[in-house]
Amino acid sequence: MWGYPEPIGRLVEQFMKLPSIGPKTATRLAFHVLSMSSEDVEGFAKALHDVKHNLTECAICCNITEKTPCSICADASRDDKVLCVVQDPKDVMAMERTHEFNGKYHVLHGAISPMEGVGPNDVRIRELVQRIGTNEEISEIIIATNPNVEGEATAMYISRLLKPFPVRVTRIAHGLPVGGDLEYADEVTLAKALEGRRQI
Amino acid sequence: MRIERLTLGKFRNYETGNVQFADGVNVFIGENAQGKTNALEAIHMLAMGKSHRTSKDTECIQTGEESALIKGEITVKGHRSVLQVDITQSGKRALVNGLSQAKMTDFIGHFQVVLFAPEDLQLVKGGPAVRRRFIDMELGQTHPKYLYHVTQFNRVLQQRNAILKQTEIDWDYVGVFDEQLAIHGAEVTVRRRRFVDEMTKFAKRIHQNIAPGREQMSIEYNPSIRSDDERGHLNVDALAEHYLTLLRQRRHQDFQSRHTTVGPHRDDMSFFIDGKPVQSYASQGQQRTVALSIRLAEIDFIYQEVGDYPVLLLDDVLSELDDHRQTNLVISMHERVQTIITTTSLAPFHGMLEGQMRLFQVHSGIITG
Numbered sequence: 001m002w003g004y005p006e007p008i009g010r011l012v013e014q015f016m017k018l019p020s021i022g023p024k025t026a027t028r029l030a031f032h033v034l035s036m037s038s039e040d041v042e043g044f045a046k047a048l049h050d051v052k053h054n055l056t057e058c059a060i061c062c063n064i065t066e067k068t069p070c071s072i073c074a075d076a077s078r079d080d081k082v083l084c085v086v087q088d089p090k091d092v093m094a095m096e097r098t099h100e101f102n103g104k105y106h107v108l109h110g111a112i113s114p115m116e117g118v119g120p121n122d123v124r125i126r127e128l129v130q131r132i133g134t135n136e137e138i139s140e141i142i143i144a145t146n147p148n149v150e151g152e153a154t155a156m157y158i159s160r161l162l163k164p165f166p167v168r169v170t171r172i173a174h175g176l177p178v179g180g181d182l183e184y185a186d187e188v189t190l191a192k193a194l195e196g197r198r199q200i
Numbered sequence: 201m202r203i204e205r206l207t208l209g210k211f212r213n214y215e216t217g218n219v220q221f222a223d224g225v226n227v228f229i230g231e232n233a234q235g236k237t238n239a240l241e242a243i244h245m246l247a248m249g250k251s252h253r254t255s256k257d258t259e260c261i262q263t264g265e266e267s268a269l270i271k272g273e274i275t276v277k278g279h280r281s282v283l284q285v286d287i288t289q290s291g292k293r294a295l296v297n298g299l300s301q302a303k304m305t306d307f308i309g310h311f312q313v314v315l316f317a318p319e320d321l322q323l324v325k326g327g328p329a330v331r332r333r334f335i336d337m338e339l340g341q342t343h344p345k346y347l348y349h350v351t352q353f354n355r356v357l358q359q360r361n362a363i364l365k366q367t368e369i370d371w372d373y374v375g376v377f378d379e380q381l382a383i384h385g386a387e388v389t390v391r392r393r394r395f396v397d398e399m400t401k402f403a404k405r406i407h408q409n410i411a412p413g414r415e416q417m418s419i420e421y422n423p424s425i426r427s428d429d430e431r432g433h434l435n436v437d438a439l440a441e442h443y444l445t446l447l448r449q450r451r452h453q454d455f456q457s458r459h460t461t462v463g464p465h466r467d468d469m470s471f472f473i474d475g476k477p478v479q480s481y482a483s484q485g486q487q488r489t490v491a492l493s494i495r496l497a498e499i500d501f502i503y504q505e506v507g508d509y510p511v512l513l514l515d516d517v518l519s520e521l522d523d524h525r526q527t528n529l530v531i532s533m534h535e536r537v538q539t540i541i542t543t544t545s546l547a548p549f550h551g552m553l554e555g556q557m558r559l560f561q562v563h564s565g566i567i568t569g
């Protein structure tokens with residue numbers, strides 16, 4: 001493929017599977033790999049392998065972790081009563097950077113998006129409901145899904161499912177840039193949004 | 201509002217391009233298929249963030265190239281700024297004064313144009329989608345909030361319709377999208393109604409000047425979400441509430457047709473001359489006069505909303521106007537409005553613009569002034 005020796009062609013194809021990498025960049029990267037030292041290439045390959053094989057989902061919060069339960073779930077100094085529901089592992093990092101939240105998390109791994117074939121069962125909503133049903137300590141759920149169509153729908157879906165439970169369900173306030181990602185919100189904005197959450 | 205300079209790179213048949221415009225009338229003259237419309241398309245893109253003749257941005261990239269560039273120096277209400285659109289095979293980036301805009305909706309609204317092209321007859325003759333697109337474009341470039349609501353509405357609608365296509369429909373699941381649909385749908389409807397009312401005011405006046413006899417033109421907005429309560433028309437909350445009720449009532453129809461059957465995606469507007477519908481009753485000439493009146497009404501509308509006149513782009517239309525009053529009116533615009541005209545011949549302007557226009561020759565993707 002591409003008129004290059006077969007191993008290069010294969011590597012180019014692999015690079016093109018990554019987001020926002022087209023044929024030109026993929027080819028440049030592939031040739032760069034060729035010029036790297038053997039140790040570096042091996043280190044690179046091992047890192048790729050390890051990220052997939054040494055990480056699992058935390059049995060409690062579904063965040064990605066090396067061991068389950070994850071360090072946040074295992075942290076006794078954190079508040080068990082409040083649960084912050086986020087879309088992605090990256091959002092946990094964003095919330096942690098605010099230093100304003102001392103509760104625990106639940107990671108959905110996505111948001112409901114029927115047009116992309118992602119229904120409620122394709123994200124960790126069932127796990128969330130189960131967790132709330134079996135853990136009586138939890139008294140507030142803060143839904144911090146992204147402030148876009150899919151994030152809002154997911155929040156709505158979860159809040160309806162949680163009606164029967166004796167928990168307060170809140171949604172983080174919309175100081176966040178509309179249509180944006182939680183991940184890209186700066187710490188101050190996110191902290192404000194957390195502070196100004198409203199009941200749904 | 202002025203476009204002072206336009207720079208193109210690998211855009212359609214322009215390898216490079218650089219045009220410095222005059223304040224009044226600018227005429228691009230050239231044979232067919234030389235790049236006249238391409239140049240107007242580029243200017244349109246600076247205003248609307250997208251082409252007026254294709255929804256596929258990549259079509260604008262010169263064949264065989266990776267990316268295209270459009271850059272315009274503009275003046276709005278005396279303030280100069282630089283707008284830029286970069287189109288690549290993987291997406292589009294828009295910059296204002298060198299700053300990349302996070303979303304296209306942040307870019308649109310810095311600069312306004314009104315484009316009149318032969319296809320505009322479709323506004324009157326074509327289907328409702330053409331008229332909805334017209335409203336979206338015009339309101340979009342003057343009211344960023346509208347653009348936001350209509351974009352959100354379309355997204356929610358797609359999501360809701362995706363559930364309606366599933367073999368088994370869980371209405372509680374569908375309902376998760378209804379609230380967002382209702383809010384954005386009501387915002388869109390109310391804003392469209394206000395827009396049509398304003399446009400009617402301006403278009404009527406223009407029509408009186410260019411139509412023969414004492415013909416009276418009127419426009420009517422036909423929203424899909426109708427409230428029986430006349431006063432409720434402009435109340436977003438009341439309308440959203442009403443829309444939610446309609447969504448519940450129409451579940452059966454939605455299920456049958458597998459998509460959402462009520463909402464602003466079903467809106468239309470109709471034009472009348474002396475109370476008779478233009479689409480079915482008027483002659484081609486009358487239809488053209490109505491289409492022209494609507495386009496020219498945009499100029500006044502934009503002035504009212506933005507506080508500056510838009511740039512007027514006339515693509516090959518002057519030869520089609522059969523009435524010298526219309527040609528006169530269009531050309532006389534340049535006293536207030538910077539005008540860019542494309543044409544294959546100078547005959548239609550004969551004796552009208554002597555010494556007042558800047559002339560550019562367009563040949564095989566090269567503009568010489």
Ligand SMILES: Nc1ncnc2c1ncn2[C@@H]1O[C@H](COP(=O)(O)OP(=O)(O)O)[C@@H](O)[C@H]1O
Nearest residue numbers: 212213232233234235236237238259261262263
């Ligand atoms: N992506 C493209 N790359 C190169 N040339 C293009 C591209 N798109 C259109 N063209 C060329 O542009 C010309 C049409 O330009 P246009 O502005 O529509 O002509 P006119 O002067 O009649 O208005 C045609 O010759 C067409 O082949």
Ligand SMILES: [Mg+2]
Nearest residue numbers: 236237515516
């Ligand atoms: Mg043309």
Ligand SMILES: [Zn+2]
Nearest residue numbers: 058061070073
């Ligand atoms: Zn955990």
